Amino acid sequence: MDKKLDTFPVSARNKVRLMRQRGSYDKKLVYSILDSALLCNVGYVIDGQPYVTPTAFWREQNHLYWHGSSASRALIAQSKGIPVCLTVSHVDGLVIARSGFHSSVNYRSVMAFGQASLVEDEDHKRRAMDVYVDRFVPGRTSANRAATDKELQATKLLSMDIEEASAKVRVGMPVDDDEDYALPVWAGVVNFKTLVAGISPDPKNLPDVSVPPGIAVYAEG
Amino acid sequence: MDKKLDTFPVSARNKVRLMRQRGSYDKKLVYSILDSALLCNVGYVIDGQPYVTPTAFWREQNHLYWHGSSASRALIAQSKGIPVCLTVSHVDGLVIARSGFHSSVNYRSVMAFGQASLVEDEDHKRRAMDVYVDRFVPGRTSANRAATDKELQATKLLSMDIEEASAKVRVGMPVDDDEDYALPVWAGVVNFKTLVAGISPDPKNLPDVSVPPGIAVYAEG
Ligand SMILES: Cc1cc2nc3c(=O)[nH]c(=O)nc-3n(C[C@H](O)[C@H](O)[C@H](O)COP(=O)(O)OP(=O)(O)OC[C@H]3O[C@@H](n4cnc5c(N)ncnc54)[C@H](O)[C@@H]3O)c2cc1C
Ligand SMILES: Cc1cc2nc3c(=O)[nH]c(=O)nc-3n(C[C@H](O)[C@H](O)[C@H](O)COP(=O)(O)OP(=O)(O)OC[C@H]3O[C@@H](n4cnc5c(N)ncnc54)[C@H](O)[C@@H]3O)c2cc1C
Ligand code: HEM
Ligand code: HEM
Known part of the structure; x- marks a missing residue:
């Protein structure tokens, strides 16, 4: 396969400069770090002021989705095509070195850049929200009552094509002097x-409802 | 005590508008959410582009600290007194409702606003880094070799007085129609x-080193 298709383009925006051996632009790695998270942090600017809003999100191909109220200040601002940075991190461990200086954290993180846009098509919106609900509890959409038109109208769904992204990963033992x-x-x-x-x-x-099989994936531990 | 001292001032920037019953400006709550996290997400703007950088951080009174390389693009930008939004979140649970619409997440989060500045005083810097190291493993600073002057020079330590902050917390069962x-x-x-x-x-x-008592706080489970 064309290497270009497997990696994100690299610009001054997403080029990992520090500890660059930990950086990667590999789509598979970026997607796997994104997919193992429920939560992202969306950065955006209103009147020069940066905001970082924690939000649940999900991915389909190269698109990231997140949603909320139609009245959301965050989503209204983001839907205007302003630049957005969406960041995901996993804290895997605390690295205890022989000096303070080399103390560190084992982590996996992604920073994804692009511009969000509103999903306005009703069918697309309904389908995407259904996929989202089923992501957590497979089959849930058909068990639940369907979303009403009123509910969908109260909902803003944003989608962002990832223009550029980077992953950064630290694993393993301390690296001491x-x-x-x-x-x-x-x-x-x-x-x-x-x-x-x-x-x-x-x-x-209700007394007679049983735990659905989809919940079984959350077996303790 | 004066109520004003117990809560952060509220402006258009940090006023929780949506699900406002979940919002709070209480300093104790904000501090406790901050203190139970190792990781924050720092939002800042360079040339109109927002960046959200995941970073370890810690708090002393109303000050937040974070650190990294003297050559860090993020830290160089932030040390110029630009506006910063520092966000912390805990994902406590997945709320499975009887409709997709009322599905939710139990969470605790803080958004803190201010301007960062560089800690340049050598003693302050050394003391703050020592406090940080001891935070994870009590007594570690005296067990480790001390930080060298060269290491401290390679390190940028930022400090931000929290001007405004908000907490938002969701707990409990789904709220269905x-x-x-x-x-x-x-x-x-x-x-x-x-x-x-x-x-x-x-x-x-080394074969004869023993697990220090400070590590005991990390007993499994
Ligand atoms: C859990 C966790 C804790 C961390 N704690 C610290 C800390 O205490 N101190 C510290 O200095 N750093 C910490 N980091 C690393 C931090 O996220 C940055 O990588 C580092 O600070 C360098 O930032 P920079 O903007 O100067 O780097 P640059 O290399 O100049 O950033 C340029 C570009 O590289 C990419 N990039 C940079 N960092 C990341 C990343 N983490 N993930 C994905 N892409 C990235 C982005 O596209 C960014 O725009 C932590 C990371 C994680 C996930
Ligand atoms: C783990 C997690 C998952 C979430 N998932 C979603 C989701 O999928 N969809 C969704 O709509 N919302 C989600 N939220 C809530 C989200 O963070 C925002 O509260 C919400 O989107 C409203 O944003 P807004 O800018 O429109 O709100 P506004 O109320 O207009 O924000 C104004 C100000 O209120 C304060 N504020 C807002 N949100 C928070 C917060 N979370 N923590 C602290 N202060 C805050 C800030 O100071 C902000 O500047 C989630 C939060 C967490 C922590
Ligand atoms: C598993 C699926 C879902 C999860 C995990 C989820 C999660 C969340 C969370 C955490 C919030 C923020 C609440 C707060 O501010 O405290 C939210 C808000 C919202 N969600 Fe969802 N959601 C899901 C599915 C849906 C669906 C299917 C719809 C629409 C059909 C929807 C519509 C909304 C709306 C309109 C809000 C804004 C509520 C308000 O602020 O008034 N959600 N969601
Ligand atoms: C428990 C204490 C500490 C933790 C958890 C910690 C964590 C981290 C992490 C996660 C990074 C990012 C590495 C990366 O980009 O992958 C980092 C970088 C850095 N830390 Fe620390 N640190 C600690 C203590 C210290 C101390 C005491 C000093 C200085 C005396 C220091 C100096 C630095 C420097 C200079 C960098 C930048 C490295 C580079 O990019 O070249 N750290 N730290």
């Missing part, structure tokens, strides 16, 4: 993991 | 938790 390996001090990595810590059924569930 | 509670469909919350998933000692540790 050669002479510091002789120090009698413990070094290593404290690994973090985000787990399902239990499922709380709504006390208002 | 009255008539939807009659639907025979399971609803509830899938709770998430970030845990220590194991400690990996550096294979290059």
